[in-house]
Amino acid sequence: MKDVLRLSLPLTVWLISFSAVYGLHGLVCAGDWGAWPGPGTLNWGETALLAFAATAVLTQAIMLFLLAGPWLGAAPGFLRQTSLSLAVVALIATAWTHAPIAVLPMCVS
Numbered sequence: 552m553k554d555v556l557r558l559s560l561p562l563t564v565w566l567i568s569f570s571a572v573y574g575l576h577g578l579v580c581a582g583d584w585g586a587w588p589g590p591g592t593l594n595w596g597e598t599a600l601l602a603f604a605a606t607a608v609l610t611q612a613i614m615l616f617l618l619a620g621p622w623l624g625a626a627p628g629f630l631r632q633t634s635l636s637l638a639v640v641a642l643i644a645t646a647w648t649h650a651p652i653a654v655l656p657m658c659v660s
Contacts, residue, residue: 557623557634561614561641568607569648575603580658597657604649611642 578584584596593601615638617623 554630554634557618557630558637561611561618561634561638562644564607564610564614565641565645565648568603568610568645572600572603572607572649572652576600576652576657594657600652600657604652607649608642608645611638611645614638615642 579596579600584594584599586594588594590598615635618634618638
């Protein structure tokens, strides 16, 4: 059972974070969080989205680190290589799908 978890957890976390960040994006735009000034030059909506995206990427990086180490990693062989490959893919997918938050305008009507 642990092996199935090692294989499926990174991409499942990516799926959850992808759904959650774009759900939060809808709440931010519908709730007009962009009208509230936040820290620095950002507003509260941008701050919340950037913080969530950074947390998602950091979570994936920690998961990759744990799977690569002796703590949660599988025994050497095919399963270990596959779980590490899937964790790398999940980290890249998380960074790629959350990148538009940092570079595109938040709510354009």
